[in-house]
Amino acid sequence: MQGQHFAKQTQRERACSLVHGTWRCAGVRVASVGACALMVGQLLLPSVALATECADSAATTGEVAAAPAAPAATVDANAATTPTTEAAPATQNEADTQQVSLADTVEGAGDAMPAEQNASSNNAAMPADNAIMPCGVTDVTGGGGVTIDTNVESYYRECELPPEISLTGGGSFSWDFGPVPDEVADKLSNASETKYYKADAATGALVEVADQSQSNVTISIAPYEGQMRATLTLTGGDFVDGNYALIRNEDVPFTSTLTFDGTDYNDGILIGDPDSTSDKPAQIVVHETRTDYYLRYNFNTVVKLAAHGQAINSVDLGSGYIGYRAGDTPAPTTHVPYADYDKYEIAYECWEEMDNSDPTDLHPVAFWYSDEGMYTPGMKRIDKFEEGKHYMHSVMLRQKNGYEFANGCTVAINGEPLNAMSVQKVEGGLFLAPTTSFTCEKALVWQAIDTVEINGATVTFKDGDKPVFTGATSDDTRYWYQCEFWNSEDGAGVNSAWFWDQNIENHIDTFEAGKTYSYGFYLKSHEGFYFTRDTRVTINGKTYGYWWNESDAENLDRDGKTNTMWVYTNLTMTPEATPAPTPDPRPTPDPEPKPDAKPGQAPTTATTTTTVSTTKTPAVKPTAKTTDATLAATGDSTGLVAAAMSLAGAITAAIGIASKRREN
Structure with missing residues (x-):
């Protein structure tokens, strides 16, 4: 079973x-x-x-x-795409990488467009006929994608204001932040802004407010001639006169640009590429660079506010005018000192060609203005100065920020007072005419100075020596000697010219052993001559290297020549310590004093020899009295002999006198 x-x-x-x-x-x-x-x-x-x-x-x-x-062309792209994971953020920290998902493409679809052409098609609108729209590029097999590799760069334009600004009586103050590259200047139109500030007496600062009606100061920042300009305006309102801190530290973006750098396909297969042997879809990487542009505000300024203007009692203008010659072109030369920037400005400069055919009727016949707006239709212009013609220069000053030129305001140019007859107060400023005039001379043939020589200069010193200056030039026809100077390695200095020497705080009074001192000098060229970077320097017949001071270097960089030569040479000197005196190893002993001879006894150390001569001796002139200096120079033996002879003579004379008395 x-x-x-x-x-x-x-x-x-x-x-x-x-x-x-x-x-x-x-x-x-x-x-x-x-x-x-x-x-x-x-x-x-x-x-x-x-x-x-x-x-x-x-x-x-x-x-x-x-x-x-x-037919693939009539298929709804939304029904065909498979679910995708959540998209990555478009911007990922500094290396912004964007992943664009693509719909699977159909074999036998229409010809694919080049990847470069479709790399930027993400934002294209969907057509009404439900045709397949690519997201990125279309020449990628199913499962492919496009990676956008973005390199981010930043450009910052520093924007700083001067340490102090004065605003008075409804005035304004403008400040330029400096030029920017041409490719950036085209983008500054997006950088304009206006800020409103209230003067807060409690904190002593300008506080930004949103409502213009609550403000006392308005700051407008806008592009101006290829750079950014800030204009501060005292708009009024209730405030206490005083100093207010303006603080602003931030980076404000104003535009961005995107630059395509290329595409990588990473050896994949592209639809429509019969020669490709790859069995994998292409992985496309699009490279680009994004540049972000910022204004970097760094305001740390004291703004002085005053409701009422102040009087300008004196003006001291600088001028670069050195004398024009025939063929020279007029140019602005006058400038306002930095300390007076907020008080007044130069409205324009003018050169006038004067008709001097009649000395009693001088009048202008041609003009040159620094401000194009001053010309009128039909006005004859001065393009070049001409030999033999007379020219006059004038300047128009414009007051600002509530300041006002006082009656009787004095004017100086380069420290030289201007005749009061040339100063005329007008509405809103001062008119100065003439500041100078001249009759144009023929053009100079300018010559470069190939060599400068300093001869006879004292360039060696010992420890404790005081500086002395003995240098001079051997050629006064091309340049003038101005001064010599020494600088030490610790910043001390001394100058042969009192004008500069008096302003040296760390002064060299004596040279010190062990310190190194370098030599320099200052020259000026005569009219028609100039120095270049190729000018050779010889000191006491020896050639030395040198470097230029800042202002001369700027002239050389701009014009290739300069009329002044303030240079520091590589001639150096290090004083040695004074050696201590060396003692004599075998000192000479002092001679012992000799005993004085007794009266009536001839010194035993002297021998007297009497010589009798029958020859008549001529009369002898009295011998001059021997001085103490002569006796001091005589040896000890000679002194003793002279003393013995004097004593013997006295004894003989006494014997003779006694014998004579005995006979009587």
């Missing part, structure tokens, strides 16, 4: 296993056919209507039907 039962059970299990296996194979085939149908439907992008019809048919019959291929 058990054996039969085992056999039947085994037989049944074997039969069932065959049936079950058959069903399992059929199920796998059905599932495989369904999966293939799904993949084919996805790849062929069937139309919405056909896809719906096929799905209904498959649901009712249980059979897998092949849907006919529909």
